[in-house]
Amino acid sequence: MNLQRRTSRFREIALPHLKAAYRLAHWLTRSHHDAEEVVQEAYLNAFKFFDGYRGGDAQAWVLSIVRNTGYTWLRQHRRLELQEPFDEALHSVAVAERSADDRDQCENNPETLLLRRADARWVRSAIETLPVEYREALILRELEELSYKEIAAIAEIPIGTVMSRLARARALLLRRLKQLNPES
Amino acid sequence: MTNCAKAQELVHGYIDQELNSMTAGEVDRHLAECAACARLYAGHETLRRAIREHARALPDLGPLSARIDAKLAGVNARRPPRSVSWPVWGFAAVLLAAVGVTWGLTFFLTRANPEDSLADAAIAGHMRSLMANELAGLSSTDPLVIETWLRQRLGFSPKVKDLRGQGFTLIGARLDYLYDSRAAAVLYRARDRVITVFIWRATEKANFPAHLLADSGVHVQFWAAADIELCAVSDVDTGGFTQFVQAYRG
Numbered sequence: 001m002n003l004q005r006r007t008s009r010f011r012e013i014a015l016p017h018l019k020a021a022y023r024l025a026h027w028l029t030r031s032h033h034d035a036e037e038v039v040q041e042a043y044l045n046a047f048k049f050f051d052g053y054r055g056g057d058a059q060a061w062v063l064s065i066v067r068n069t070g071y072t073w074l075r076q077h078r079r080l081e082l083q084e085p086f087d088e089a090l091h092s093v094a095v096a097e098r099s100a101d102d103r104d105q106c107e108n109n110p111e112t113l114l115l116r117r118a119d120a121r122w123v124r125s126a127i128e129t130l131p132v133e134y135r136e137a138l139i140l141r142e143l144e145e146l147s148y149k150e151i152a153a154i155a156e157i158p159i160g161t162v163m164s165r166l167a168r169a170r171a172l173l174l175r176r177l178k179q180l181n182p183e184s
Numbered sequence: 185m186t187n188c189a190k191a192q193e194l195v196h197g198y199i200d201q202e203l204n205s206m207t208a209g210e211v212d213r214h215l216a217e218c219a220a221c222a223r224l225y226a227g228h229e230t231l232r233r234a235i236r237e238h239a240r241a242l243p244d245l246g247p248l249s250a251r252i253d254a255k256l257a258g259v260n261a262r263r264p265p266r267s268v269s270w271p272v273w274g275f276a277a278v279l280l281a282a283v284g285v286t287w288g289l290t291f292f293l294t295r296a297n298p299e300d301s302l303a304d305a306a307i308a309g310h311m312r313s314l315m316a317n318e319l320a321g322l323s324s325t326d327p328l329v330i331e332t333w334l335r336q337r338l339g340f341s342p343k344v345k346d347l348r349g350q351g352f353t354l355i356g357a358r359l360d361y362l363y364d365s366r367a368a369a370v371l372y373r374a375r376d377r378v379i380t381v382f383i384w385r386a387t388e389k390a391n392f393p394a395h396l397l398a399d400s401g402v403h404v405q406f407w408a409a410a411d412i413e414l415c416a417v418s419d420v421d422t423g424g425f426t427q428f429v430q431a432y433r434g
Contacts (some may be wrong), residue, residue: 007256007257010256011253011256014253015249018245018248018249018252019242019245022242022244022245022248023240027239029259032243032412034244036248036251039252040248040251040252040255041247043252043255043256044252044255044259047256047259048259048361119238120237120238120241121238123234123235123237123238124238124239127235127239138235139239141200142232142234142235142236142239143235143239143240147202148197148200163193163196163197163200163202164193166200167193167196170228172198172230173231173235174227174228174231177342
């Protein structure tokens, strides 16, 4: 394939997913500037390895490369050590839901909490405090609306792990929202 | 009859519509009967709405899109003028499928100092040697086998040295990029460390740093032989690294 055709085919296939790419990069790096850097690098990498794209889900292909580029970036800039240690076995979902400070979720009614205070900064800050693996699963599910199977492929984890990460991410996010509640 | 603990695990699959209809039905029935779990479910639904409402916002991606377009054009411009037909390698597909492979190329345009960028690119490439769960290339201890394999894929003949006498064993090789030049990455083992030797065809006279020691303790050494450029990268100790480079340069 000549260069021009290769480039225009790449643009056709990869550029439509720029928004999803940016969103993933943004929530991994937690910075607009760094997200742009990661996305640029990811797209260039994708272009160089375009021969390896064999058709199929272009969005998953692009997001997979963005994710890898993002994690490399986090490692190189030593941001991964600043994350909370990530322990998959930390809490079973049931325990997380029934732990002491979550029991009053039922009394305190999270929906009233959240509906009352439509504060973007509050929600975004809380998401930013989640460990990166939880954040990643949450973002891919809630913002890109990917299926568990698609998330599993991109994050390279089993499907069961997708559900349990989402469960913990959501439970943790609710807890963080309460902790960071500007009205408390 | 589902109990609360089970329902609370499954509610997420329920929310995401990932449960089969039988299981979804069970959760449905439990939520109808259990006020506490129903409240939990409602809370999660509200949370999802809040996330979607507040976390989706995007800045204007026009400038980013334009920058990417420009860089794509730049990549094409830097290719050698003679059009080469690259064979269709399984390489790229294998790399993308391999767990844990990372991409670490930094680009010249984003840095003030091109020498640093080249060293960064070399270190990032060396990281790929350490991080790939499977060698996405060729495993071999035979220099000739590796040379043939590389020559068939790269269009030039990198020289692969047998350094067993000096205590460095060949692991294998893969195809890689250094900067935007297609390169061979030849891997050696030195005690418990890995040494990557990048070999690529020089496209222009470049001033590259001779020997660097990165903060992380990684040695990087560049040298040239005729129209071929090489770079050794490793976190082996200084003595071992110097010995390796001397042996390779021969």
